[in-house]
Amino acid sequence: MVRMTKLAQFMWGGLFSTLALAWCMPAIAAERNDIKSCYDFAKIESSTAKVVSGRHLFVAIDGTFSPDINIKKLVHEKVHLFLKPGDKITIISFSAYVKDFYTDVLFSGKLDTDIADRDDVSKKSLMIFDNCMVKQAQFVKTKVDTYIKNAFKPNDVEVPKTEIITNLSQVIAPQVAVNQGERRLLLLVSDMVENSDITSFYSKNSLKVIAPKQEMQKIQKANMLSEFKQADIYVLGAGWVPATSKEFRGGQVMLPLKQFWQQYFEESNAQLKEFGQPVLMSDM
DSSP states (O other): OOOOOHHHHHHHHHHHHHHHHHHHSOOOOOOOOOSOOHHHHTTOOGGGBOOOOOEEEEEEEETTOOOOHHHHHHHHHHHHHHOOTTOEEEEEEEOOSBTTBOOEEEEEEEOOOOBSOGGGSOHHHHHHHHHHHHHHHHHHHHHHHHHHHHHSOOTTOOOSOBOHHHHIIIIIHHHHTSOTTSEEEEEEESOOOOBSSSOBOEETTEEOOOOHHHHHHHHHHTTOOOOOSSEEEEEESTTOOOTTOOOOOOHHHHHHHHHHHHHHHHHTTEEEEEEOSSSOOSOO
16 A cells, blocks of 8 residues: 655645535626627727726616606616716616516626727727727617616506515615625615515505604514615605506605615615605716
């Protein structure tokens, strides 16, 4: 029998330990990018790109929500106005847990930035790259518009529940919290009126005057707070009333609604930058 030296035993033992650790660790999935890189297309090293401060915009649309055309147009406008080269964009549709309505990441990707030193790149490659950048911007705008449009509930469909809190806690916040090295913003498009097994802000089919402190106790008891890791939150559509409804939502019901969500996001480590009732007045 051949005996192993202590050095060989140590090396083999280390190798087996490393393999065992690698076997136990979960595989790290590559970051999703639905936007094809112009650097790859033009065969230019991506390391030559301009470095910009990272920003990631998450657009989460309540699939049980069907506002008027002006509110929908405003969502498109705010997203287009925000996006710049180097930004990331993720569009999420969330809904109640009923047939044909579920939460899904519809689109996610990163826009390229320009080349840092264009003198180091051939004219032919620059021409290919520049043409690609124009097409990339058009592609992103088209995809963003398509997915935002399709995320809203059709007017002729009735959904009995609105699971805003569950979706924020279990699906949306975990995605927003991932990369803390970049500025993360959540544009939350919803009327913000919860109607679920946890709690309901309705009484006799109308928004009731809620007690924010009591509602927060229900959320805490259900363990449904979120963790946003200091992301910025912008709400668009809060308190929206359908044109066909005779319901009036004045300050008596809207102020407690805003107070509840301010407290919810504060305790979920996020900053509520603006609560659009229903229009978002500032830029993100």
